[in-house]
Amino acid sequence: GDVSVVIVGAPGCGKSALLNAARGLAEDDAGAAPLGAPASCGGPVLYPDPARPNLLLWELPLAEGEGPARWLAEGDVVLLATDGLFDARHARLAQQARGAGKTVHFARTKADLALHTLRRLLAERYDRARALDALRAACARSLAAHGLGEPLPGVFLVSGHEPQELDGPLLRQALVGDVRVYER
Numbered sequence: 707g708d709v710s711v712v713i714v715g716a717p718g719c720g721k722s723a724l725l726n727a728a729r730g731l732a733e734d735d736a737g738a739a740p741l742g743a744p745a746s747c748g749g750p751v752l753y754p755d756p757a758r759p760n761l762l763l764w765e766l767p768l769a770e771g772e773g774p775a776r777w778l779a780e781g782d783v784v785l786l787a788t789d790g791l792f793d794a795r796h797a798r799l800a801q802q803a804r805g806a807g808k809t810v811h812f813a814r815t816k817a818d819l820a821l822h823t824l825r826r827l828l829a830e831r832y833d834r835a836r837a838l839d840a841l842r843a844a845c846a847r848s849l850a851a852h853g854l855g856e857p858l859p860g861v862f863l864v865s866g867h868e869p870q871e872l873d874g875p876l877l878r879q880a881l882v883g884d885v886r887v888y889e890r
Contacts, residue, residue: 708760709888711881712750712777714799715787716768720815720866724787725763727869729755730878739765741866750777761885768795778802783809783884789816789866792845797852800859809884810859814845817863817872838863838872 711728715721722739731738737756755761766777778784784803786796792812800810820841825832845861862873862880 712781727874791848816866818865
């Protein structure tokens, strides 16, 4: 059967690049989600996976009110996205999804921009591995601060410009693994 992944994030947070990373596509590949496109208003937008026809990815804006919560029942997996730190809205949706038995993943988008800024600020003191660990830890702590702490959730770091870099391939592996679990 089909496995639906609902990707929820604020408008402009990098959901399109995240969609491309999750589907193993580059920005200029056929069928790639357009970067910088205006946010959809209303329901989710479908982006099928070109290599796995039963993997359906749905882009949904994080909105106030009932917005995304009513669509969570439709998905098997929930992927919460932010281009900064996770907030109470993300935590509330994660708790609702987990309470409904859904698999929940977290992604920090535009991580390449944060790394670029750190490299400029720290100059010769910049250590990429330490910067990645610190970025991941800051995101996990922001989730823990909203009640999602034990154990600290894993966070995928996704590049806004090169979806096949950073944790893009790991995110794809995790989603393909989720498909295999649901196929059983």
